[in-house]
Amino acid sequence: MSLSLLRFALVGNPNCGKTALFNSLTGARAKVANYAGVTVEKRLGTLTGLGRPAELIDLPGTYSLYVASPDEQVARRVILGEMAGEAAPDVLVAVVDATNIKLGLRLVLELQALGLPMILALNLADAARRRGITIDTAMLSQQLGMPVVETVAVRKHGVAELQAALAECAANAGSRSGKLALPERGEAVEDLYARIDKVLAACVSAPSHAPAWQDKLDALVMHPVLGLVLLAAILLLMFQAVFAWAAPVMDAIDGGMGWLGETAGALLPAGILHDFVVDGLIAGVGGVLVFLPQIIILFAFILALEDSGYLPRAAFLLDRMMRGVGLSGRSFIPMLSSFACAVPGIMSTRSIADPKERLVTILTAPLMTCSARLPVYALVIGAFVPKQSVGGVFNLQGLTLFALYLAGIVSAALVAWLMRRRESAGHGFPLLLELPNYRWPNAYHFLLGLKERAWIFLSRVGTVILALSIVLWFLATYPHAPVDATLPAIEYSFAGMLGKVMQPLFEPLGFSWQMCIALIPAMAAREVAVSALATVYAVGGEDALGGALAHDWGLPVALAYLAWFVYAPQCLSTIAVVRRETNSLRATVIFTGYLFALAYFGALLVRQIAALWA
Amino acid sequence: MSHSATPLHLLPKGARATIVDIASHSHFGELDAQVTLRLKELGFLPGAVLQVIGFGLFGADPVAVRINGTKFGLRRSEAAKILTTLQPA
Known part of the structure; x- marks a missing residue:
């Protein structure tokens, strides 16, 4: 009997280290859609060593199956098999950030109601241990009724155990076809959390406060004035690097x-x-x-800012300002990505819940100066603008380039404002931005x-x-x-x-x-x-x-x-x-x-x- | 609901408070129930303890809080839905 292809799906909250776990499990063999938007596009990889053909799908981060922004809807549709031409996955691999276990388990319990075979990966186990969080995985596994594996995705630690759990699952699970129905919300959120508290009381002992340096860093990064100065400095450094460091x-x-x-x-x-x-x-x-x-340096900055957990803080700082033109802090991430390329920028607008704000962000993000414009700018500026210094610090060529970037940003703000000015002042969509723990990329x-x-x-x-x-x-x-x-x-x-x-x-x-x-x-x-x-x-x-x-x-x-x-x-x-x-x-x-x-x-x-x- | 309930956005920086209720708010119109649900899903439930960690530049908006060890940024209008009682320092 030849075994059919078994399909695993990685599901979890945003920022739980899911994509890193995906990379560790599939190696560099992932098929990424043409435009590498973080996990907005479907990423598909092959799993080897399970004794039968198997693939792994990396889904966009999600908090809930019920209340959903557009990218959470993508995750939900894949899980339920509602995507055109695709059945529901055979096994769900739920990823939970071990330092943020309560929020993660809520989604796990919600997913469990779907009745699919599940494996739980407790990711970032090392960070949890450093904070003094101890988790009795055997007990947790017993309480939840599913295999639980501790992993440290970025260090391949526990990945072998997870692989073993996947293999065991592969031996038992049958491949299915068709759709799943989303069950009616059976229990109130309060009851769900009460159940989680009971599970946690039995398996987890946690002092559960973040290390002090995280809070100290936040006191600076999210300071209303110093935080903005820091943001401006980071952006300035980024653009300086693109031009100066790339030159040799x-x-x-x-x-x-x-x-x-x-x-x-x-x-x-x-x-x-x-x-x-x-x-x-x-x-x-x-x-x-x-x-x-230049393109590599620009993407290096964006990737590092993204992986470190800084970007949501920048969105927090800029939210009030961007609301002035009818956008929100959430539009900042698509806008910043658009400085590299508008295509992943536009795709990342899926995390914006408000459909009108999302549309305006899509229509204006391409005004951000993308890396493909740089060659043209660099050529024309190099040919026409003299290399003289201005005020001893700045260079006239650099200033011209800055003016071009600024022209794009100011125009985008004006266009967004024009598009949204006729709407009533109150926009009924929440910001609700998670500010994840800082991490070294x-x-x-x-x-x-x-x-x-x-x-x-x-x-x-x-x-x-x-x-x-x-x-x-x-x-x-x-x-x-x-x-x-x-x-x-x-x-x-x-x-x-x-x-x-x-x-x-x-x-x-x-x-x-x-x-x-x-x-x-x-x-x-x-x-x-x-x-x-x-x-x-x-x-x-x-x-x-x-x-x-x-x-x-x-x-x-x-x-x-x-x-x-x-x-x-x-x-x-x-x-x-x-x-x-x-x-x-x-x-x-x-x-x-x-x-x-x-x-x-x-x-x-x-x-x-x-x-x-x- | 207690008489001394303070909406989250009026709490001072550094304050620790217990959530007593998630109230409805006209700002969100017909989406209000969805916003309430999402807040609850993220852990903003009666009985949970939160701490205010910072504010945005203008008019204390948005506000950053920590709850169950996770930090969130909320706008004034979302924070106004969360009614709390201040914990003694």
Whole structure:
């Protein structure tokens, strides 16, 4: 008899260390959806060594099956088998933070009523022990009627025992199909908690207060004034790091690509193949690859802030301020993620309970300057803004970049305020934000997360960007210029023709046809604008391209181009994710339309003002 | 309900208090029962002891509390639903 695939699901409160446990159980073999939103997307991994094929699903953190925000609904629908084409899981692995056992057990008892086989993983057992919490797991197992295993997910401690428990379960459990019905809420919350108190009294002795350093840290981090100063300092450090620390590595990559281009150029005979490899492939891909260090640093900060438990505190501090524009502290996390990429940012809006606030957050989060805009900003700023220092501390280039970030943030605030101003003042949705214990980010899980994100970027370079570089090179090369040509060759090519068709529309903004061409592939990914410009100007290397731009564009036009990139929804994946998350064509059309309108008129305004001033 | 019940948002920083009731609040309209339920699910139940650990910048909003060893951030309007009696220090 061949055993069918057994499906395990990891369920637990937010911040119970579920994702780390998932990584430890499945190794780095997880299939993560294209966009690594924390656990918002379904993560699926293979479990080995259970004697039969088995897989593990990591669900979004949830407090309850009954009262649910959108991401809790995802968890509920998976557990109940309501997801299209998927049966309910065969076994539930409930994860409970051992330092926060009461809240975790409440969900466990609720899940138990579903009647599925269950295993309880008491996670963060080491932290619990350090606090003097002792848990009699045998007793707990007896009281709850399910296997209980102590784990320390970040150190693989107890993971082997958990694996053994899974294997035992796998030997007995049958695979099922179909849906489960959510039972009527049988008992009042008070009675449920009374039952938990009884269980805890029998198995747990806990002094149950957090270590003093946690409270001391909170006194600073959540201080109404000092906390905000600290937040500003962290954000400043983050953006400083993205630019200053990445520079040496970027120079090295740039130099390496330049060397590669020269070497390849010397080896290949002059002709089409030579031009294709040097001007198409190497210049195109290299122009984007150079931004990998910045993207890694940005994601490193966001991951570390997320893993340490800091982000909910920042949301707490900013809640009142964000309420001023009709949002809440919960919108802060999607907004911050959007500085890396709007796609995971928009997906993380599922933790916002208020549907209107969620919609406004989705529509405005892409105004945060994502990492794909950086290459374009860095190129144009490098070419047009002098490197002079301002007031001895700041650098004019850095300040310009800061102004671009600020333009996005201020615009998002204005748009959110406009969208919500007509609603009555009271929004009836609670904040109810858990402020989890501080934790040191674990190196293994941190690096695994970073690797996932770097990989997503690299695979884009290897696929979309590579393909677009080739297409662009073709468009910019054919048809060849006539022998007696007086103008640059590109003016006779398809790309030249296309740019000239578009150009009248962008005439008021001062965009040349080369600038127009670059906008087309940038719809697939903004950063491709850089390699597109490298192709149309037929130069490799960031410095050479900057020189070509400085020669060809005026400052007002360059600034208008930057303004265009602040607003334009130049990203098909963002538009697609807006469509999927709002499930509304109308919202998607409004999203795309308002941002293109802002981009056009913003660029127009910037050009006029800059022209007057210059 | 006791006569001396104080809503959570009026407690001073550092105060320890026992929850006596979760009251309804017009702010949440028809969602009020859901908000009450979620508060209870998170452990805000009559008899539970909480401690106020901090406030936001403007008008003591939001407020951070610890209950059952877990910290939560609540807005004034949510905190106003939680009626407490202050414990002697």
